[in-house]
Amino acid sequence: EAKDVLQQVLAINPDHPEAWTGLAAIALVQDDQKEAESAIKRARKFYGENPRVSEIIGVTLAGQYRFEEGIKYLEEARQLDPLSPSILFELGSNQLRFGQLEPGWENVAQAHELDPYNVAAFNLITLRDKLRDYPVREKDGVRLRMSPEDMAVFGTRALDLAARAKTTLADKYGIKLSAPVMVEILPKQEDFAIRTFGLPGGESFLGVCFGPLITMTSPRGRLGRANWEAVLWHEMTHTITLDASRHRIPRWLSEGISVFEEREVHAGWGQGMNSEYRKRFLDGDVPPITRLDESFAGEDIMLGYYHASLVAEYIVRTFGIEAMRSILADLSNGKPVADAIAKHTKPIEELEKSFLDYAKKIASGYGPDLDWSSLSDEEYVAYRKDPAPWVAANPKRVLKNHKACRKPLQVHSTPKVPA
Ligand SMILES: [Zn+2]
Structure with a gap:
């Protein structure tokens, strides 16, 4: 869609540098090096040293979690315009996200000096001064920063867990991290x-x-x-x-x-x-694997998390962790996710079918002895009038299955997301 808009802009002004830059950024996100290079060339046609070209590309890549490449472009932008507060801020804040703390803080501080009205830079610099007082502990390639109060209470437990998670998972997925993982647990939201x-x-x-x-x-926060x-x-x-996956894994x-x-x-x-997901899977009311990303964009996000976790579970249980490792390796080389999955499991239509069977089996194993049929309005009224005897008389009936029960339960069952 973004691509269409940019092409409309170019239809009006075929030399529009920022439209060409946008197309270059999209091509880079899609790992289309050739297309990116020719678009960059067009973007630089009249103003070869235009720092905006590198800045826009850097921000776009970083926004897609492609920090390493994004930072490279932002560095390039800074070389072309060393005193641009927006370039310094984007560079610095993305370095901070990518664990490059020293240059990151330096660049954000400089952005703040040059533009005191940049609220995000001001916020970060204020926080930096607080974080400096927080102790850091290290174990097996994990660095943990916490407030002194939290460190005293559960620092050791958190550090041990983080180190164990890192070692277990790196081993399972067959990777070696080149730099330590920084974990910051902050006391205030x-x-x-x-x-x-x-x-x-x-x-x-x-x-x-x-x-x-x-x-x-x-x-505590x-x-x-x-x-x-x-x-x-x-x-x-x-x-x-x-x-x-070299940061090329789809969110789902x-x-x-x-x-x-x-x-x-x-x-x-x-x-x-849960009862809601059970019904959705048994009714086949879930998107295919290839469109799972859509669940993450709307109301179905919690189901999306669970659905995606079942897909991962199904792949690992059925085809082995080796298959998952190969899928991630293919993603790291820019292969589209559906192709990568099909290559290491089975053709995608067959996979969709057998996955749904797998999910339905789990769904029907959830409360198999319960009576899941919907409550009629009369039944619901009778229940509300005198719950205890009604429940005693209908011990296996699932009350959630009445529309009146659904709303408050949904509110209750919307946990926060560990993004
Ligand atoms: Zn997450």
């Missing part, structure tokens, strides 16, 4: 949001992974229930799959593997089947 996004907000996130950097809120150990394991799985698969790996540690971690 607002600080977490600023460290992660540069701005307050992001209340629906428990943790975020950028690859070499994981940010999380400490249990958060409302509601969430298991920080499960979140840490989930985020560390992202670190591993991002690295294995990354989330799927992370939730699957949570369950592998502990049956109570990660999402499990």
Whole structure:
């Protein structure tokens, strides 16, 4: 879609440098080097040293989690325009996300000096001064930063878990991380949001992974229930799959593997089947694997997480971890995800069918002795009038299956997302 808009712009002005830059950025995201090069050439036609070209490409790549390449372009932009606050800020904040803390803070500080009105730069610099006082502990290639209060309470436990997650998962997915993983557990939700996004907000996130950097809120800074150990394991799985795919894994698969790996540690971690998902799978009311990304864009996001985790589980259980490793390796070389999966499992239409069978089996194993039929309105009224005897008389009836029961239950069952 973005591509169409850019092409419309070029139809009006065939030399529009920013439209050509946009096309170049899209081509780079899709690993089409040739197309990217020719678009960059067009973008630089009249103003070869235009720093905006490298800046836009850098920001686009970093926005797709392609930090290493994004930072390279942003470095190039800075060389062309060393005093641009926006370039310095984009470069610095993405270096911070990619674990390059020293140059990252330096560049953000410079952006802040040049443009005191950049709110995100101001927020980050204010936070930096606080983070400097936080102790860092290291074990087996994991560096953990926490507030002194949190470190005293659960620092050792968090460090041991993070190190165990890193070692277990790197071994399982057959990779060696070239740099230590930085885990920052911040005591206040607002600080977490600023460290992660540069701005307050992001209340629906428990943790975020950028690859070499994981940010999380400490249990003390958060409302509601969430298991920080499960979140840490989930985020560390992202670190591993991002690295294995050279940051070219689609979101649904990354989330799927992370939730699957949570369950592998502990049956109570990660999402499990529930009455709503049970019905959706049994009715076949779920998108095909090839369109799973759509679930993450709308209301079905929680189902999307669970659905994707079942796909990951199915692939690993049926075709072995070797198949998953090969899929990630193919993604790292730019192969489209459907092709990579088909190559290491079976043709995609067959896979869709056998996966759905697999999911339906799990769904029908959920409360197999219960009576899942919907409550009629009369039954519901009778239940509401006098619940205890009604339940005693209908011990296997699932009350959730009445429309009146659905809404409050849905609110209740919308947990925060360990992104
Ligand atoms: Zn996640």
